[in-house]
Amino acid sequence: MRVKFRWYLLVFGLPVSILLVGGVIFVAAGGKLTASNMPPVYVLPLVFVYATVVGGGQEEIGWRGVAQPLVEGRYGVFGGGAVVGIFWVLWHFPLLASSTLPFESTNPVVFGFQTVGISVLLAWFYDQTERSVILAMLFHGWRNATEAFYPPETLARSIVVVVIWILVVVVVNAERRRTGRT
DSSP states (O other), X not given: OOOOHHHHHHHHHXXXXXXXXXXXXXXXXXXXXOGGGSOOGGGHHHHHHHHHHTSSGGGHXXXXXXXXXXXXXXXXXXXXXXXXXXXXXXXHHHHHXXXXXXXXXXXXXXXXXXXXXXXXXXXXXHHHTTSOHHHHHHHHHHHHHHHTTSOOOHHHHHHHHHHHHHHHHHHHHHHHHHHSOO
16 A cells, blocks of 8 residues: 555644644743753654654554544544544553653643544545555654643643644544545
């Protein structure tokens, strides 16, 4: 299966764009971005490989490769993505309670809305790329890796969630106009 190059651009460009837009809004709202809470940029490739293979990307074998097709027939691509997202949030709740993982600084409600939104976007990616689990894994891993460079404050994370959901609305409406389905 050959996936068009533009999907690779979106896989790597979209998470960065979401964080950049969120960062601009965060600073405009009076927030402060500092390098003190971010890892050095040169570790990003290593963080990406780890996040894809060990730290979340491999989850897409189950979320997109197994669960998405099971619920899509009943709820459609986007509804199925939301259903999978709800289970994805529940799956991560033990990590949210852990004090040893990066999830510790994330408000559970913010994390929930963020994860369901990302799941809907991943469902769309999966559908548009002829069900490429590999691209879903790359998106998940890259998103997790780039998120390490964003401030942990609830306001900052909440702004990113709003940006994600605006993107979800845009994608769902564009797809509805293009195909007549959701």
